[in-house]
Amino acid sequence: MKFSVDKHEKYILVKLNESKLNSLITPQLKSELILINTEGQRNIILDLSLIKFADSSGLSSLLVGHRICKNAEGSFILCGLNEAVARLITISQLDNVLSIVRTCEEAIDLVFMEEIEKELKKEIR
Numbered sequence: 001m002k003f004s005v006d007k008h009e010k011y012i013l014v015k016l017n018e019s020k021l022n023s024l025i026t027p028q029l030k031s032e033l034i035l036i037n038t039e040g041q042r043n044i045i046l047d048l049s050l051i052k053f054a055d056s057s058g059l060s061s062l063l064v065g066h067r068i069c070k071n072a073e074g075s076f077i078l079c080g081l082n083e084a085v086a087r088l089i090t091i092s093q094l095d096n097v098l099s100i101v102r103t104c105e106e107a108i109d110l111v112f113m114e115e116i117e118k119e120l121k122k123e124i125r
Contacts, residue, residue, distance in 0.1 A: 011043035021058030033065045042074025045107040049080030079107040
């Protein structure tokens, strides 16, 4: 399996079990992200800790995840980036668009924090 999907009440953690995020894995990843979203999940954490290399198709799949979660008023958070992948994201100026944290624990905390903020905003309206 190229990735594992760990479902929780407030979020889904997708962990890539490959070393490359490229055109061989991105069609499956995009399909999985869309499927997760159509099942009603709006918060997705993508663990890239095993990824050593990413290309433009890999970045494209990250943008798909970002877009579907944003459209669902959810969060798409990346964690576990190595230096090469982080550099590619920075060079592509996607670090201004994507939510990136160091660890999965930080990503989970961020999901819960953003969910609390959304609830508070609803109460204010």
